[in-house]
Amino acid sequence: MDVIAVNGTQYQVDTSGGRPLLWVLRDQLHLTGTKYGCGLALCGACTVHVDGQPTRSCVFPASAAVGHQITTIEGIGQTTVGQKVQQAWAQQNVPQCGYCQSGQVMAAAALLSNNPQPSDTDIDNAMAGNICRCGTYVRIRQAIHSIAGN
Amino acid sequence: MADQSGLTRRSFLQVSATAGGGLLAAWYLPLLSPPAQAAAAAQQQAFQPNAFVRITADNWTTVIVAPAELGQGTMTAPPMLVAEELDADWNLVRFEQAPPTLPYSNPRIVTQLTAGSFVIVSRYQQQREAGAAVRDMLVQAAARQWNVSPATLQTRNSTVIDPVSGRSATYGSLAAAAAVLPPLLPKLKDPKDFTIIGQPKARLDGAQKANGSTQYGIDVYLPGMLTALIARPPRFGGRVVSYDASAAMALPGVVEVHQIPGGVAVVGTDFWAAKQGRAALKVKWDLSTAENITSADLYTSYGKLMAFPGTVRRYDGDVALARATAAQSLQADYSFPYLAHAPMEPLNVVIDYSPGNCEIWCGTQWPDADRLAASTVLGVPADLIKFHTMLSGGGFGRRGSVDNDFILDAAHVAKAVRGKVKVMWTREDDITGGHYRPAAVCRLTATLDQAGKLSSFTGRVAAQSVAYGALPELAVKVLGIDIRATEGLENMPYAVPNVEVDVHTVTNQVKVLWMRSVANSFNIFALETFVDELAQAAGQDPYQFRRGLLRNNARLLGVLDAAAQAAGWTTPPAAGVSRGIAALAGYGSYIAQVVEASVSGGQLGVLRGVSAVDCGIAVNPDLVKAQIESGIVFGLSSALMGAITLQDGVVQQSNFHDYPVLRMHQAPQTETVIVNSGESPGGVGELGVPCVAPALANALYGLTGKRVRSLPMSNQSLSLS
The missing domain is CATH 3.30.365.10 (Aldehyde oxidase/xanthine dehydrogenase, molybdopterin binding domain)
Incomplete structure (x- = not known):
């Protein structure tokens, strides 16, 4: 058993067998906001922050999370930026099916934390790894701009 | 008001009666499934006079939503219909998913299928009647308490008001008294009095989907x-x-x-x-005995069928005669691959x-x-x-x-x-698991007469059927879910005197299923790119050519004009940019779309998608716009990069690296204009999908001089920048 820190809480978890962080969060901690979409870091639905950096938890070994601060969608609302992103998402009617939005919110929160006034190109670069099959991209862009005050 | 539910007002009362609550709850509850019974037991203080509405003492209204939420806004729009007629305070409305029991069946097809863009079409009348009936009971309850005539009372924000005495009572406080009253047949509002329907209300499930708490x-x-x-x-x-x-x-x-x-x-x-x-x-x-087909061979075999007549779906006039007297004849063949739905939740x-x-x-x-x-x-x-x-x-x-x-x-x-x-299911299981949008080959032909007028049109399709084979033919007909492979062609909207449309229904072991916009997803591509070829042959602007063929279709003409105007069709685009247009009547709605694109060194840029939509009364215009934005991205994903191919029966794709879909930087700017015809609501869930690809292909012709006749476009050395 290993100990990992998720949203400021220490958890004893089983990281054996190369288990990706995603499946520790979901199957062991039942933190279900972080989603499985592809398992190959192609879609971004599983995005969490590892020490503030957006990370695809579906390919990130849980054992590598030991000693780092993990933030998930369940914790990001505790930060000012995360709260603003979640509010903008609801106000702009961004989500449709909503399944990818945890990852989108985590990617957007990481972007805005590092770059409070992102350009369209900055947004494209930061969000390119997050697929939305419902096609909410236009609204995601609007919502990010609305937070930046652009 | 046209009855969009297919139910007469009389039959609604019968449904209400079997589904009714209060004293009526005694009849209603046995129909609920066990978990809903448990919920109902926990809500013993609640007033649930029909299957769709529950009012609790805290003055909250819960709307029990029958159709499934897939992203289209089902947990918001039907509650708006109920809240409108109920005069509920929208800030005190919440949703709950219905169990799979009879009262929640789609009134048109008597099963609880959510498909075909028909949530609002089939529920518009039913949900409003559900709200109005409950409002009526609450007014009666207040009238009894205050000993006044119900006709003198008003309702607003989940409150009954007596304007004479100034008394008021919340719905929650009246619920118990209302529960013992019989529901009458209430009058529905005139649409000019709507205060919730037609408003761009925020989704009731928006916040929970932004904070990860939605439980899928x-x-x-x-x-x-x-x-x-x-x-x-x-x-x-x-x-x-x-x-x-x-x-x-x-x-x-x-x-x-x-x-x-x-x-x-x-x-x-x-x-x-x-x-x-x-x-x-x-x-x-x-x-x-397993399937061993290879995609290239499949197209060849479908293509051979194009020479032979299939099962006739439409036969107007005399195509042979038109051909004999034609000044020009055109023919084009189109091919389309299998596609996977790839919903984000496997x-x-x-x-x-x-x-x-x-x-x-x-x-x-x-x-x-x-x-x-x-x-x-x-x-x-x-x-x-x-x-x-x-x-x-x-x-x-x-x-x-x-x-x-x-x-x-x-x-x-x-x-x-x-x-x-x-x-x-892993993503690989999903992509390789079949139930694809069928592959198809279409052949379209047309003639122009001496005056340059369209004198005949034929369409022939070879594809697997998504319904036959999986369901008995009778069931398909009874349920009304015979989604034909000629959809979009047999009902094509242009005025042509001589028309033939036929179909070859092909069988193999690759499992197929309806995918968003079903056969329109390929037939409208063929039709709307072909119409541009006809316009060119007739020496006309593609927009004006369509106008000439739509003189008797006011609503489609209306969106065509609105899209052209919003896109600035008559103003030349910027250097290196080209525009294309396409239109569709479907799902009880009308759409025209203009796409602006550029090409540079084989790199394609989809710059802008302008849509004009007439879906009748737009219950929630922001959700309508969201569905059109969604349809554009979905349609572009398919057209630009979507293909499931088989080699000796083995599916060649497995995940988003080889079955790519559109990403943020590839999505165009979108603008959507809603043309309010005031007609009964039509569907919008699929409406945005079919036209965007042909509009793009028509724009590309202006840049490349080449017609796109097979999808995806990535097969033609056009990749997305």
């Missing part, structure tokens, strides 16, 4: 639950001969392996264990088949059919299965499976496990 089917965890993955045959139609589970069972966390009709299920303590176990499983497959089903319990959690578009299918495997009567329809992480048709494949597989696994099990 995949998020259900039960104590002691196991997780299963199924090894399926590498080619459609393959069968298990034997399997060796020894290496799989030796892995930590792998607890059981079971053969089921669809393959071999590896059951683990969690997903990771099941995944490792499945990878270690050795299965010997019998592929002797398919999954949770079943608790412990002794004495049978409970299912599943994000599905067809819960009553799925429950019935599960009952046949589990041997439990359907109405004793507690079935929880979960919010779905996308569906696009995949979760409305005509052969109930994912629920049947899961039921077989649960029957073997005899406990709590989550049956998961």
